[in-house]
Amino acid sequence: MIRLxxxxxxxxxxxxxxxxxxxxxxxxxxATDAAARRTDAFRALNPMAQIPVYVEGDFILRDSQAILAYLAARHRPGEWDGRTPQERGAIMVWLSHAANEIFNGPALLRAERLFGWSVDRERAAAVAMRILPVVEAHLAGRDWLVGGRLTIADLAASPYLALIGDAGLDLDDWPAIRDWTRRIAALPDFPAMPGWPAEGGE
Known part of the structure; x- marks a missing residue:
């Protein structure tokens, strides 16, 4: 059984x-809260004391982007992680944006508001305002980030963009991003996420 x-x-x-x-x-x-992440037992799984951590038998993997890459290679090779070198490179760009600009912009603004994190709000807002127009322009006329289909690029980049309302930003200001995140939420078996707007509503 997989443990997450x-x-x-x-x-x-x-x-x-x-x-x-x-x-x-x-x-x-x-469920692993901040206190649990400070325990020796959890640090044995992830010395960085961060979530998520994926455990499958004796195999332990940390970092959400790395876990997505593993799941794609194991279960949806090509379809989710790129059918050509060009697609693989393009997908990696979005995994990098997810870990860098999207996290250091919208995600940090959200963490400050929801969890009381101490962040450099001015810098996080500036990073958000750099990455949001890039994503919006890329999605104009596209349903998905890479290859005309769902890939791990979409899975990596979408949560903190779908949740920008929690960061004090208005998703309706970014209609291509809004529609893309709603397409993801409309997929069969999408697991509900508090704050992620579904089609036709908040």
Whole structure:
């Protein structure tokens, strides 16, 4: 049985949750709060004391982007992680954006508002305003980020963009991003996420 150490409101955890649900895999989700992440038992799984952590038998993997890459290679090779070198490179660009600009912009603004994190709000807002127009322009006239289909690029990049309302931003200001995140939420087996707007409503 797959174990996923996560928390309900973690966008990074939700990336993995979506992948598992769309793959039709069963998993045992272990709610892991900040106190649990400081324990020796958890640090043995992830010395960085972060979620998500994916455990499958003796195999342990941390970092949401890495977990997505593993699940794609194991269960949807080519379809989810790129059919050509060009697609693979393009997907990696979006995994990088997810870990860098999207996290250091919209995700940090959300973490400050929801969880009381101490962040450089001015810098996070500036990063958000750099990456949001890039994503919006890329999605104009496209349904998906790469290859005309769902890939791990979409799974990696979407949660903290779908949740920008929690960051004090208005998703309706970014209609291509809004429609893309609603397309993802409309997919069969999409696992609900608090704050992620569905088609036709907030």
């Amino acid at each position: 150490y996560a928390s309900e409101l973690s966008g990074n955890a939700h990336k993995v949750r979506m992948a598992l649900a769309f793959l039709g895999l069963d998993w045992d989700e272990r």
